[in-house]
Amino acid sequence: MSPPPPSYVDVLVIGAGPAGVMMGTALSHAGINVRVVDKRPAKVMAGQADGIQPRTIEVFQSYGLAQRLLERGNQMHSLAFYNPRRDGKGVERTSRVPDVTAPTARYRFEVTLHQGEIEAIFLDSMRAHGLEVERPCVPESIEISGDEKELQSRESYPVKVVLRHLVDATLDAAPNGMHTNAIDPSVESSGSTLETVYAKYVLGADGAHSWVRNALGISLDGEQTDHVWGVVDSVPVTDFPDIRNRTAIHSDNGSCMIIPREGDKVRLYVQITDGLQADDHGRIDRSAVTPERVMEIAKRSMRPYKLEFPDPPEWWTCYVIGQRVAKNFSVKDRAFIAGDACHTHSPKAGQGMNASMNDSHNLAWKLAHVLRGWASPDLLKTYELERRKYARDLINFDKKLADLFSGKAVSPGNAEGVTHQEFQGLLQSMGGFTSGIGIQYIPSLITDATSQSLAEGLVIGQRFVPQEIIRIADSRPFEIQDLLVSDTKWKVVFFVGDPKEVREYAVVTAVGEYLQEEKSFLRRFTPKGAAKDAVFTILTVSSTAKDDADYTDIHPGLRTHWSRAFTDDIAIDEKAGGTAYRVYGIDPASGAVVVCRPDGYVSFVCALEDVTKGRLEEYFGKFMIATKV
Template sequence: MAQGPRAPDAHSEVDVLIIGAGPAGLMMANWMSRCGIRTRIVDKRGTKIFNGQADGLQCRTLEIFDSFGFGHRAWIEANHMLEICLWNPDPQTGIIHRSDRIPDTIPNISRFQQVVLHQGRIERFFLDSISEHSKRTLKDVPGWQGGIKVEHGVMPVSFQFDESLADDQDAYPITVTLRHLSEQEATPKQSATSVNGSGIQDGLFRSNLSPDDTQELLEKSKKLREKEGGEETVRAKYMLGADGAHSWVRNQLGFKLQGESTDYIWGVLDIIPITDFPDIRMRCAIHSESSGSVMVIPRENKLVRLYIQLTTTENEEGGKRADRSKINPETILASAQRIMRPYKIEYRYCDWWTAYQIGQRVGDSFSLKERIFLAGDAVHTHSPKAGQGMNVSMQDAFNLGWKVASVVKGTSNRSILKTYQSERRRIAQDLIDFDHRFSRLFSGRPAKDVLDEEGISMEEFKNAFEKGNLFASGVAVDYGASVVVAKSGDSAKQGDGTEVLGEEKLRVISSQAFASEVKVGMRMPSFKVLNQADARPWHFQELLRSNGTWRLVVFAGDITEPAQKARLDGLGEKLGAATSFLKRFTPPGARYDSVIEVLSVHSAKRQEVTIFDFPEVFRPWDDGDGWDYWKIHVDDVSYHEGYGDAYRNYGIDRARGCALILRPDQYVSWVGDMDDYESMDKFFSGFMVEQPQQASEAVGAEGISRVSLKDTDDTAIPATNGAVVGVAAA
């Protein structure tokens, strides 16, 4: 069942091979589609889309989706969660009552708020995005005109790694044998869950209560091997194991998950609820007096997900692996009914159900020689109730993708790849610490009073919920010092222990004070600015599309002040010079903004400035398109969307301005003085690769002056102007 872009060859080569087409694998493929990297992505499962598997999308995840152009699709289809209602036993009567309300997403931390959406829809957005963009970016690569396609029913069966080639930029040190499965093999069996055979889907095949089925698939596969197209060998420069908690790639590498399971078992029901519980469309944390807890997650299409603590009646084996035969929708619902009484809850339609045991584990290593990487559930497992699972997995790959792409393309050296483990393993460690604390508070029995030391204080629970919300939003991520994060301090301590500083002589330290609210190591916050040329308001993040480019953002200050204008002109001259880092690190023939894009935001009045007040490097010239009107912005009031007040919110001096360097994933690398060209150059020199010089550089510079001066002779075309007036020549 070969569903890939190519029929299986005996041998083929790719830049990147991705094992697993869940959220982490798809995010990786999505990055590759933007960067034009020859990529295959395979998944042992068939194409059938299953119910369930919905998850919260953090506001940071929505920011990332938006940077790829499909944030609005999730935003429109998802259910929005605005408020968390806390229900606890009344101290007098023991009957549950609403004791508190808190906003679900902390106001003003993002332009998005947390939402919930079916994972199948999210996969759809990825598939559309991967297909559209890979066809565009790979259209000139022989054999890849069809772009990147997800290949289902394909699984790796053997693997070799030639360590001697690990540091050779152009080598293919990885060799993997892939087997093409039959449709039947690739479709997981789902438990018969319905008493009347109506076939509600359950998620046990992906749950941790279900055994790893890799071996089973492998054995079945032997019989059908020849019939289904057999095996092929793929050589790859890089490989990502995004193949879930039972990761085949992780097992091949001999890496381990470290951590432990707890005794708590939870059931999950996705139902259209029939209830008199008044907060059923709110996210709720319900602690009953002695029957356990329920979390309510309202979903799209009238569905509600209930996470229901299963009491020891369902877990007779002493808190170890549960007997799945005793868990079914009826027993899970009965638990919910006990917890939520005196309110009634029942359903006529159940969309999906599952059960799981809470465990928190992190992989001991995320990478083999920075050639093979692991992401997502393959390297961290935790409870789903904090709504982190899919988000953290996608963000792993969002962190990794641009790094691998820039090394494959030869614009960055391999030193940046070590930052993946440093940054993301640390996040995974923080995540399971958070999850451990949160799960304990959520699974415990409420304290009867202050003397009840075994019970959980509901005040403590609320505080943890509020604090956890910031963590869960994804915007609190703060990457440590590294070759791509110019901050002070101990790189190993700020990360997972890996050393990622690069050459000491090229280390740059930010001057955080120039932009006190643009924290180095954190994602760039977003406030509204206006395009100078057409007055359109944009959220600043909307300018930071995920296309693999770095950004130098010049907050130019008040350029109507002559001294500040002189500083801007001085910077413009250095940036525009043939020896500038903008030129040195951009491959010959590539567009001026393909490696480093220069954006600017000034603070003068919009109506007193035009783009022609800026040096040419801030509004680059193109022979076909003329000036680039989409680089210069202003922090001024808009007609319809108020005032973003960007300088103030970013903590930037309106007169003097500042400069920022932003990574391709919107994280802040460097903050410094507006015209500190030397620090900028040194920073990029730390990991970027010098490109051959462009012979025709002088011609481009000449072109820039073509129509930049007014000329009162309006009919004659200056001799230096090569543009064809009227009809296009080509």
């Protein structure tokens, strides 16, 4: 029998964990030809990652997926700290503080929900756009063309992947129930079929033991620590008063972290310090760790409070903290890795799943731009530049956190131990980073901070700060982030001051007329024949009082639709609004233009009067492809 003909796809995603399903969702929403394959015969049903940070909730919202997450997940608003009592009789609460210490966060809490349910949100969204995960399916080989002409061509498919579609496959599992993404060589190939796929781009989102990363010869830089932790998901019976708060416990029996979950469920991270031996290769032997042992240590750590486990745990695992970052996040800008495939660290800061999904969120729109011919392939280089810098920062933070968390607390018998002030201080000082709110991308092809002073409250390289504004036509309030949806379009926000004033009216009119000219960025970088808002969404925000404002004050060249003209005033219900110009640091008398990337990050600012001088054309011309006349 002759082999089946090869298949062709724009983007092949290998791995349907958080990074993979985020990429599948983003690209399927954008109408990109994408396939997602996974070795698992079914989605995750329990355990694994479970924490969603405030910035990631904003990202969910930008895809229209936050409501289900908020409805089904548990919210963590407070963080409690427990330390040894002076009398040596267990632990006591030292303090209780807000869980999120990021003042501009739209959502001032974390959400916890098991990974399978989080993945299901994306799987259902993909399905609504005609995309299903193909499983069980494993890659057998990957080859990237060495022909430079082929690599530079937008029409070529330079990545060859051989896939094996399995009929009967067993899910491989590491000891203690901790799943891996390694391919089990014992899986029988009888009844399976081979498929050769030619792809324009490939994403390896196949976990910490990534086959893609290994096949591409990408190394992981970093080290394994000697910190061993057990994790148990259960519904405990307890009189511990902070069981429904995120809680960090430093006890004489070791450290413990409590993460409340959906329903009555609780996740316990428990430090394992005794009875562990290293094998001949120096690796910690975890075979002596059982869920019963983890639960027993948790009981001791939480004394004098009672903790019982009437039912077996729903899920458990044991891990040794490793902190590593891939040397490269891409090969020839045709094959990429994301998520645990390119960075591993401890899970207690709640960063793993968030980092994974935000890797894909960063890359997806860039792939869409290049595939559509909107942008130069050089745009793809910013993925590794931005996300590897973030990953290194994450590892540096994780090292500090792991050392402090795994260290003994200060006590009468341990004067050199970790103080409460040290531990709480680290978590609170890094709140902007751990929440994702303070993440800032460095200057690059797409991040230009030259005119930051025109909008000091919108930090170039950071996400667009939430504010409520009023739609002029009907006085309806909108959160500005809800106008910055993840639809692969650039959002260009014109803060026009009060166009009823003579000077502002003249400037707004000049800008509107300029944008209607062929040389403007709107015409120059929008493909011929495409909708006028195919690439750019234009929003205007005035400072006119809502009772005086008219959307017709905005010149038609700026007023692309009545629904996109807003003003900065207090809403009718007087609950919010009227602070955008002040919070963003924009002078209403002069205004400003703020460019927001398709992933919600501020990338460029210029003066309103500089629009007619070609500043926006200059910015976009660095990476966008002009329309051929």
